[in-house]
Amino acid sequence: MLTYYGSASTGVARAQSDSIKAYFAWGQQASQQHDYTAATNHYDVLLHLPYCAVACRSKANALDATAYYNLAESQLVAKNYSAAINNLHILVSRFANATEAQQVHKDHAKALFGECKQQLNSVSCSNAVPTYQQLAAQFGDTPEGQQATTALRANQPVKGHFTSTIPNNPSLTPIATLIQGLNHNMPDSQFFQLLSTAPTASIQSNGNFIFSPLPQGIYGLAWGTNQNNGAKHFQFAYNSDGSSSYIAKVGPLCPYDFGDLNETIPTS
Numbered sequence: 394m395l396t397y398y399g400s401a402s403t404g405v406a407r408a409q410s411d412s413i414k415a416y417f418a419w420g421q422q423a424s425q426q427h428d429y430t431a432a433t434n435h436y437d438v439l440l441h442l443p444y445c446a447v448a449c450r451s452k453a454n455a456l457d458a459t460a461y462y463n464l465a466e467s468q469l470v471a472k473n474y475s476a477a478i479n480n481l482h483i484l485v486s487r488f489a490n491a492t493e494a495q496q497v498h499k500d501h502a503k504a505l506f507g508e509c510k511q512q513l514n515s516v517s518c519s520n521a522v523p524t525y526q527q528l529a530a531q532f533g534d535t536p537e538g539q540q541a542t543t544a545l546r547a548n549q550p551v552k553g554h555f556t557s558t559i560p561n562n563p564s565l566t567p568i569a570t571l572i573q574g575l576n577h578n579m580p581d582s583q584f585f586q587l588l589s590t591a592p593t594a595s596i597q598s599n600g601n602f603i604f605s606p607l608p609q610g611i612y613g614l615a616w617g618t619n620q621n622n623g624a625k626h627f628q629f630a631y632n633s634d635g636s637s638s639y640i641a642k643v644g645p646l647c648p649y650d651f652g653d654l655n656e657t658i659p660t661s
Contacts, residue, residue: 409444416442420456429464433480436460458484458491469500474507499535502528506537518647525646545645548606553651555600555616560660565618567596567658570627571604575613577635588615588627596658609644613637614651617659626659 420435436457439445445453461484468477481501485494505528512521525541532538551571560567570593572584579587594602596616614637617627630638641649 409442412442413439413445413449417452417456420453420460424456424460424463427463427467429460429467432460433457433464454488455491458488458493461488462491462493462497465497465504466500469504469507472507474504474511477504478508498532502532502535502537505532506541509541513646522644522646546609547645548608549643549646549648550604550606551594551612551641551643551649551651552601552603553614554653555596555602555658556653556655557600557657559596559598559600560618560658561598562660564621565660566620567616567618568627569594569596569602569604569614569616571607571612571641572615573610573612575615575629575637577629577631584615584627585625588625607643612641612643614639614641616656626661628659630656 416435416439420432420439423429423431423435436453439453440450440457442449461480465477465480465484468474468480478501481497481504484491484497485501488494505524509521509524509528512518512524515521522545525545528538528541529545533542553569570588570591572587572591574587575584592604592607594604596602613629615627615629617625619625632638639651639654641651643649
């Protein structure tokens with residue numbers, strides 16, 4: 394019985410050794426063919442084998458790190474930024490001591506910046522904000538991180554569209570304005586004092602209006618007309634507590650759009 398089990402043990406060890414050699418061979422072949430996805434898969438499986446001991450793990454870790462590095466770099470070149478970011482994260486988190494992990498900081502920033510640009514041009518601009526914030530916070534020592542910091546602080550435009558009839562009188566100029574702290578309880582004198590320095594935008598004949606980029610903050614919308622004789626007629630909608638019903642929350646990266654506003658524009 395001892396002889397039998399000894400022979401079985403030898404056979405298992407040989408099978409395990411052959412398995413390890415096969416995974417190394419498959420991984421190296423895939424890398425030579427520039428199929429880095431397959432290479433990382435082979436090395437990942439190898440590293441999860443319970444019989445891949447210290448020497449095996451040391452060699453496999455090094456080769457897997459190189460494969461992940463090459464995979465991420467090829468994806469960065471192809472502008473597949475999301476995949477490149479994911480694989481760079483795997484590289485620096487799982488193989489932090491690898492030489493390649495120490496070399497990818499700048500490329501990681503480039504991948505994030507590329508992802509930022511794609512997200513910014515997508516349907517939902519707000520999706521880009523967390524990525525820009527990560528880039529600014531973790532890669533501030535790179536040109537991309539510095540550009541992200543600048544972009545996050547930049548002024549943003551505000552726009553909207555009145556669906557009501559727009560006054561068509563040469564003596565009247567329809568105007569939209571944005572006032573911080575706008576409240577129904579403020580006296581008229583205070584309102585017009587704030588109006589005198591508030592940003593304004595002309596309401597076009599089609600109802601559209603757009604403000605030049607504004608500092609980030611919270612603004613209440615008011616609208617009305619300026620007359621040639623200097624008279625001003627303005628109004629705004631307000632809630633039960635007196636606060637403005639139409640609030641522009643101007644934040645990082647993205648323009649604010651009030652959308653359609655079915656409100657009458659006062660002329661007198």
